Amino acid sequence: MLRRLLFLGLVVAFVWVVHSRFDEIRDLTATLLAGRWPWILSAILLQIVYWVSYALLFRASFAVVGVHSPLRSLIPLVLASVFVNSATPSGGTGGIALFVDDARRRGQSAARAAAGMLLVNIADFGSFLVVLTVGLVILLLLHDLVVYEIVTAFLMYTYVGVMVAVLLLGLWRPDRLRRLLQRVQQGVNRVGAWLRYPTILDENWSDNNSREFEAAANQIAAHPDRLLEMSGIGLVAHVINICTLYSIFLAFNIKGSLGIIIAGYAMTRLFWIISPTPNGIGIVEALMPVVYTSLGLETAGATIITVAYRGISFWFPFVLGFFLLRRSLLRNSGDEALPI
Template structure:
């Protein structure tokens, strides 16, 4: 599932669609022709494209990193070992891994249903599942720090007729509780790694710093709509795009974080998404005939997710795989099993949902004239 670091703001006056006709995946702004009065109800947006004149170059770098990882591991491991693992894959365990990954989209959909219901709006389970797939696809296809996925959801909710204040509040609560769940799971993983001495000190230090940063992000988002942390917002005024985004979020009601039931449910759902992702890796290793420590696999997944989050390549392609293999190796999993389990997980969580995610994105953001 995707990470939302709010680094880009988008124009209010534009609607947008997913455009892949030129070989690129990007958001293409389109003025709303039929109902211009609704232009204030969606997240301010401007076109978000790959930050390069060669949009596929960054993908090629990630693919090259994955290829280099496979070559290194296969060089260090007997080729017969990979053939043995391939021949002994338990399909029933793979089916369970697929089911766990499907559960992550259901849980994210439940979050959207819960946060919009706090504003008196309804959202079907099917539509919320579609939102989750679309958000995942855009976040993975566009290296925009997660803001593209938020933009897709904002635009889709606005097209469903939800008021701007409700949409802003829903997005704000979802992002804040995601970061809180991320920080909480990272804290658990850090405790596991320190107790078992799985990882070197510099990795533990990186986890601690990231944990503190995440808590700072949560505090900022919570106080943002109530007018708190004025001094922080003043210092951010020099960042034009970020300023426009913050101005839009301030349309969220001051009481967005007062419904404790909504906050608890959103936090639990986001935390469970991390747990299901880690469980998918454990199940993938089990499908290969290896049983590992649940706590160790969870800690290794959180470390891998950390490097995916801070990486510049879409979806952490290459960086996640490398960190995952190394982290799984540190808990005693053989290199061949760690690589195979990681590739199985990425196939189920990254590549498999891309096509349905693209379809859902185009459906959600289709111009009213189409």
């Protein structure tokens, strides 16, 4: 019953997102129809390879913490998490809940699955920093690096740095990490009390998160080679995305050097991750034409590249993720779901 009610809520969220972005979706359809189909098809096939490789990253990360997940189960979950994280005000926790719930239903440890999700983020974002650094260097050499790009990149480096620092703290000083998270919890709830919502973080938040960080840190320390494997998979996934973007340039006969394509991808992904909206909805679409124009593309070409790449890499998985989530929720309607 809970899963059916949850699904009805997600249907409402799906309709709302599609309605609010209907003009963008209509422009996407018209744009793709105007492109050269061999290259459009190439971009779509590359994205299929990307999502498979991204699911492999999840499988490798879960294996480190002792959670065994078949690839055929992870691919639908990865796509469903795109929808959940975009359509619900969950701050990314909705997607985590999907994987934790799946592990629980298959008799695996939910706590270890949560620790595995932490490793996914570290490997994914850590490997992206390599691409981001190359992109920033290209922009710097082209004298095209502007303040908002520098600030957003700084936030990205800081975010990954904090995750790594907390992971190391969980390995070397778990008690200190627990106290640190308790202070964070108290501070957040104090602010929440001013807003008449004193339990933004529940009383178990600091203990649960400290255990997840500690478990992830210990597993990485025991298997450091696994971290290299995960980072390698993450880097390959980003290279596949760059190839997708290159295919889109070819699909619309838009000339762009390898440097422009790498820098464009780096900025697209950056504004996708560091954004006030889920998955950069509205932000990427607004900023990337400006970035491409500053790199020498004509305004029309910059807009076409942004719309086409965003559609293939985000909107297609978003819609597919909704239907995959629908199938999962209705199939398991007799089992109580974790809150998303």
